[in-house]
Amino acid sequence: MSVTIGIRRSRRAADRWLLTVAALVVTALVLLPIVIIAATAFKPAAEINAYPPTLLAAEWTLDNFARIFRDLPFGRLFVNSFVFAGGVTLCALLFDSLAAYALARIDFAGSRLLLIVIVASLMIPFQATLIPVYQLVAQFGWVNTFAGMIIPRAADAFGIFFLRQFFVSLPRDLDNAARIDGAGEFRIFRSIVLPNAVPALLTLGIFTFVNNWNDLLWPLVMTTAPEMGTITSGLTLLTGPSGIIPYGTMMAGSLIAVLPLAVIFLIMQRRFIESVATTGLK
Incomplete structure (x- = not known):
């Protein structure tokens, strides 16, 4: 034994x-x-282009960080990224939760068909709808505006499906008790469903913010003025006319772009991990 x-x-x-x-x-x-x-x-240009390459810098420099603020309106790009990613996140949480509540908690004709259509839309690549969406936004005169960048992404099929699955798991007895007390659908949504869906909302909000913060294609298509771009689209302006890429400056900009996401995760890591675990249990 x-x-x-x-x-x-x-x-x-x-x-x-x-x-x-x-x-x-x-x-x-x-x-x-x-x-x-x-x-x-933190490497000088000569050391970056040297062969064989080295991982750590033999000579540290801050010239790359100084250059990125000199060659680009980097402060404006930084603010634009926050406005774009934050605006899309807030709109998506609002509209996705409203649509998910209707699909999960209200019985109406065609709800199952509508859910199938929403899920099927996830199979359509974003690139396939890029040109029609751009033409529509251009007709409204929203090119180079935050409205043109945010409104087309104000709702997301994945977010609707994700929240709908979470809302379905909540007991309907809460809704019935509220209706007996005279509460309407919006009161039930605001006072009962949303407070119980904080883990799912937090999870979806973080994923939406990160995806839009790191997005390159949509801001690059929707903005032609350098001052309206985001960090990701602004870094593409560093490429010279001969195709020469200043890797040190671009890495400095990428490092600055990563820092806000790292800070947000460090601040919210406990709530984020709890929300993912709770969402999985639901």
Whole structure:
């Protein structure tokens, strides 16, 4: 018996050791691009173009950060990214939650067909609808405006489906009790469903903000004026006429662009992890 227990303990220790090694390897692979970006941002141009390449800088410099603020309206681009990503996130949470509530908590004719259409729209790539959407936005005169960047993304099929699945899991007894007390649908939505859906809303909000903050194609298409671009689209302006890319300056801009997302995650990591776990349980 003691031999069997010892073998089991040895296997458990070996499993823990293997899992630890695997976690460290995966973490190193995930962090390696960020380390390369950070190291390149502090390298002079001569060292970046040297062969063979080196990971860490032999001579540290801040010229790349100074140049990005000199060559681009980087402060304006930074603010534009917050307005764009934040505006899309707020609108998406509002409209997605309203549509999801109707599909999950209100019985009406055609609701199942409407849900199928929404889910099917997830199969259509964004690039296939890019030109028609751009033409429509251009007809409204919204090119180079925040309205043109935000409104076409004010609702998202994935967000509707995601919140709908969460709303379905909430007990309907809460709705029925509120209706008996005379509450209408908007009162039930605002006072009962939304407070119980905070984990799902937080999860969707973080994913929506990050995806739009990092998006390149949509801001690049919708903005032709440099002062209306975002960080991601503004970095493309650094490429010279001969196709020469200042990698150090571009890495400096990328590093600055990553910092707000890292700060937001560090501040909200506990709530975010709890929300993902709770959403999974639901």
